[in-house]
Amino acid sequence: MTHAPADAAFADTLRDRLSPKAFREAEPRYFEEPRGRWSSPNGLVLAPGDVEEVRTILMAANEARVRVVPYGGGTGLVGGQVIGAGAAPLVLSMERMNRIREVFPEENVIVAEAGVILQDLHDAAEKVDRLFPMSLAAKGTARIGGNLATNAGGVNVLRYGNTRELCLGLEAVLPDGRVLSGLTRLRKDNTGYDLRNLLIGSEGTLAVITAAALKLAPVPPEQGTAILVVESPEAALSLLSLARGQLGDGVSAFELIDGTGLDFLEETMPQVKRPFAPAPPWMVLIDVGLARGNDPQEALMALFEAAAGEGLVSDGVIAQSEGQRAELWDLRETIPLANREIGGVCSHDVSLPLSVIPDFIRRGAELVAGLGPFRINCFGHLGDGNLHYNLFPPKGETRDAYMPRTAEIYEAVHDLVVSLGGSFSAEHGVGRLKVGELERYGDPVRLELMRGIKRLFDPNGIMNPGAVLAAG
Amino acid sequence: MTHAPADAAFADTLRDRLSPKAFREAEPRYFEEPRGRWSSPNGLVLAPGDVEEVRTILMAANEARVRVVPYGGGTGLVGGQVIGAGAAPLVLSMERMNRIREVFPEENVIVAEAGVILQDLHDAAEKVDRLFPMSLAAKGTARIGGNLATNAGGVNVLRYGNTRELCLGLEAVLPDGRVLSGLTRLRKDNTGYDLRNLLIGSEGTLAVITAAALKLAPVPPEQGTAILVVESPEAALSLLSLARGQLGDGVSAFELIDGTGLDFLEETMPQVKRPFAPAPPWMVLIDVGLARGNDPQEALMALFEAAAGEGLVSDGVIAQSEGQRAELWDLRETIPLANREIGGVCSHDVSLPLSVIPDFIRRGAELVAGLGPFRINCFGHLGDGNLHYNLFPPKGETRDAYMPRTAEIYEAVHDLVVSLGGSFSAEHGVGRLKVGELERYGDPVRLELMRGIKRLFDPNGIMNPGAVLAAG
The missing domain is CATH 3.30.465.10 (Uridine Diphospho-n-acetylenolpyruvylglucosamine Reductase; domain 3)
Structure with missing residues (x-):
């Protein structure tokens, strides 16, 4: 489909139909994404203030065949917010509709x-x-x-x-x-x-x-958090099972932490307090929310003791205050920042059936070892079967030399994931990064229906073309 | 769209492509529904044994333009399983795919x-x-x-x-x-x-x-059930709020029971044990699932005491054993059977924003009083804002004299529900009963898109035509 640019002439057609506030400065941030892999050609940034302004803008774009990129915080990790080559896009920023x-x-x-x-x-x-x-x-x-x-x-x-x-x-x-x-x-x-x-x-x-x-x-009346050192990914899954057996669905988060993540923190942000040194290979952050009258520290201690009795855990920290809870969570949330400081070669956002995760981690390590001297930081939402399986250059090197190999690495890892019944996009979406993956791994019947739905909603193909489905 | 009948000639085209077990006796139950309002013309009943047989049947029906009614247990309450007048349908019973x-x-x-x-x-x-x-x-x-x-x-x-x-x-x-x-x-x-x-x-x-x-x-490690007598629907909602404050999402069910429901049980099944006599106007069945080490009876007693302190509840039964839990649940689950014995005039499956429910119950009673001498049994899943708002003839009368008025009553009640931001179908679906309601109350843009999706998936219109959307 041929698209027209969102140029000055197009902007002028909207000038007297929108509040002046809707016309934003076309700052570079609207045309970039956090990982710096893609960018949009410089275009028009409009920020509607209400539904009526959204309608006005879309009708004009639809009539003129201008490509529209709906834009939130711009934090997406798969390039859904940057449209790539082609006619200048209209970035439809929702920043003013913030009530x-x-x-x-x-x-x-x-x-x-x-x-x-x-x-x-x-x-x-x-x-x-x-x-x-x-x-x-x-x-x-x-x-x-x-x-x-x-x-x-x-x-x-x-x-x-x-x-x-x-x-x-x-x-x-x-x-x-x-x-x-x-x-x-x-x-x-x-x-x-x-x-x-x-x-x-x-x-x-x-x-x-x-x-x-x-x-x-x-808000759960009683909340608690712990980081426990687990012997292996298998032990982490057994711990999850034990925790859910003891606490029902009081388990609100169950996050796998890779020792490599703590190493990265030490390397890039030594000021961040780490609970264990040297870093053990695997840890789990567990968060619980319980009914009134339960003591979450006691519940987590009972869990630790039962797990230790089964040889699943060897050490741990149970937060004794809200401040300590926040510290443990900060540690978890700072790992993605440390990853960015180190500079990743490939970051996979994969999900797997829970029971095959240990097998995936073992086979993934073998696979990656065959691909090069990468460091793996495999962390994420273990309770959901969702791993962020990220590859980094060896210590002391930057990623530059390895970047030409990303396509090959993505394919190898995603092949393994899909062969185990997993997904190549757990929570980040398809965006532009994984359009090829969706075509390669997706059910062809589903893809056909998706294309039909796209035509039904957006017959002129103006809505974020090239995201999810290849541009028609 | 014109459809062909699923007649003997059509059946014969499938004879050597399906297992003989797939051909079922065309018993009346396949062409009726529990409330006896609609029926299908007698047709062909096929029960595929696997996906391949489903494919074979659908391809043949699609080619011949035969109407297909997918058929599960036949328990639906809105006529989705009975196709009404027209060419003999193919009832596709899933009974053999039961693995x-x-x-x-x-x-x-x-x-x-x-x-x-x-x-x-x-x-x-x-x-x-x-x-x-x-x-x-x-x-x-x-x-x-x-x-x-x-x-x-x-x-x-x-x-x-x-x-x-x-x-x-x-x-x-x-x-x-x-x-x-x-x-x-x-x-x-x-x-x-x-x-x-x-x-x-x-x-x-x-x-x-x-x-x-x-x-x-x-399975929640500790479970408990109680029926508490509440002063009013408002009090029931305050009790829900109190319960969730004390027990987090340990509250797994919160069912409103109308005194009329107990009266109906007394009238039709006097052998069923009722916890209160005479029946109080409003009760709530509350079910909790708690983490290990909690005593559910104690938790429910603490809830009762706190609620009594606020004047929300006046009496109650807390199950002291699994047997008593089952009895309380049986009571709840027997009410729909008692309703059927009495013989309802209109049964509404509506949902409302939680906070407007007391207003709906008050205004609904006024509305119904203006429509005739009906008895209302208003029960259901209060925690989800889902009420079964059912109307019955006065004691001693049957519903027959009132049946000609059902359309008028449905419209009046649904108008009230929709004016309060509610839905005319909470959990039963649209089926054939509420196609008119969907057209009257539904967002026209949404309906247009639904019709487009229907054409995309089922261009020949053979799949359960007339359910959800009017037959094209």
Whole structure:
């Protein structure tokens, strides 16, 4: 499909139909992404202030065949927010639609516009003594519209589900300006096909999400956190099973930490307090939320003792205060920053059936050893079967010499993952990074139906073309 | 669209391509539904034994333009399983595809074919010390494929979600015989548009679900149940809030019971033990699942005392044994049977934002009083905002005289529900009963997209035509 540029002439056609505030300076950040792999050609940045302005912009773009990139916090890791070569795009930044529209504490519901920053959503929930459970390292920048568009995961999926499971209703604008008004706050609503979940995870290729009704949760009355040293990935899984047996679904997060992650922290941020030195090969961060009257330290100690009795764990730190809990979580959340300092060669966001994870870690290490002298930092949301399997250059080297090999490495690792029944994109999405993977590994019937749905929603192909599906 | 009948000549074309076991006797039960409002014309009943047989049947039907009704346990309450007037249909019964394909206790996953009866799924989970949480009164007959096709709700949605939230992956056959192979057991898999949730809740109008990978849950280590007498619907909601404050999401079910329900039990099944006589106007059944070491009776007693202190509850029964728990649950599950004995005039399956429920109950009673001398039994899944708002004739009368008025009553009640931000179908689906409601109350943009999706999946319109969307 041929697209027109979002140039000055196009901008002028909108000048008297939008508030002057909608016209943003075309700063470089709108055309880049965190890993610096892709960029957009310089284009037009528009920030609508309400649904009506979104409609105006989309109708103009649809008529003129201008490519539109819906833009949240720009923190995505798969290039969904940068459109690559071609006509200058229209970056539709949701930053001005950042209102919490309504809060219903007694219903555990919050209605937020797409541009609300995740941290602000957390704060708004906390203000009414509630929890918005979805949380990830980029929460200070990521916006909820982007989290919805990518069905973001994060650290609390084990207990609360992905962003999808936290969304009750959506308001969205189709490329031709029609508004999908589905901002219901109902827990049950079986009235036809599920378009909400079709838009969630569609990465801005079907419509622009403008607002959402989201679930809040009660703040668990008693919370606790520990990092336990486990003997192996197998032991980590047995510990998960033991923990869920003892605490039911009181286990809210279960994160695998690779000793390499602590080594990276030592190398790049020696000021960060590390609980064990030297770093043991494998650790697990476990977070629990329990009913009133339970002592979370006691519960975690009982878990540790039972696990030690089975030879699963050898050491551990149980937070004794909220301050210590925050420190343990900071440690977990700082690992991605340390990774960035070291400079990764390949970062895989994979998921696997839980029971094959130890096998994957063993076979992955063998595979990678055959590919070169890489250091592996394999960490992530073990309770969800989601690993961030990241490869780094040997100590003392930079990644530059290895970058030409990334395609080969991605393919080898993803082949292994898929052969074990796993997914090449657990929580980051397809974006532009994994379009080839989706074509290679995806069910062809599903892909055909996806292309049909894309044509139905976006017949002119203006919505984030080239993301998820190859541009037509 | 014109359809051909599934007559003897059509059956003969399949005779040598299917196992003889696939040809079932065309018993009346396949052409009726529990409430006796609709029926199908007598047609052909085929029960495929595997995916290949499903493909064979659908391809033949698609080519011949024969209408297909996917058929599970036949327990649906909105006529989704009976096709109404027109050419003789092909009833595609999933009864022979009733295998549990695999169980992964360590992953909390079970893979079941569509024809597995819900109770058998419960039993298979229990055998490995796990819980399949979705449960409803028809569990002895309903099949999981039907539960998926209608996104069934039931009594544990508050804690575990609807059927949708319990499904990780689907296998399905499109009307042209293509197979959607999505039987993943992954908790996170962000690889393109969500077709799984599009099929879930599509009521057999897009494809035939043949198998699903479903979530299991750990059995909560400590469980308890109580029925508490609440002063009013407002008090019931305050009690829910108090319970969740004390027990976090340890509250697994929170069911409103109307005194009228107990009166109906007394009238129709005096042998069923009732905890209070005379029946108080409102009660709540509350079920809790707690971490090991908690005493559920104590927790429920503490809740009762706190609630009594706030004037919310006046009496109650806390189960002291598993046997007593089962008795309290039996009481709840027997109410729909008592309703059927009395003979309802209208049964509404509505949902509302939690905070407007007391207002709905008050205004609904006024509305109904203006419509006639009906008895209201308003019960259901209060924690999910889902009420079964059912109207019955006065004591001593049968419903016959009132049946001509059902359309008028449905419209009045649904108008009220929708005006309060609620839904006219919470968990039963649209089926054939509520096609008009969906057209009247549904977002027209959403309906247009739904019709487009229907054409994409089922261009010949053979899949359960007339359900969800008016037949084209």
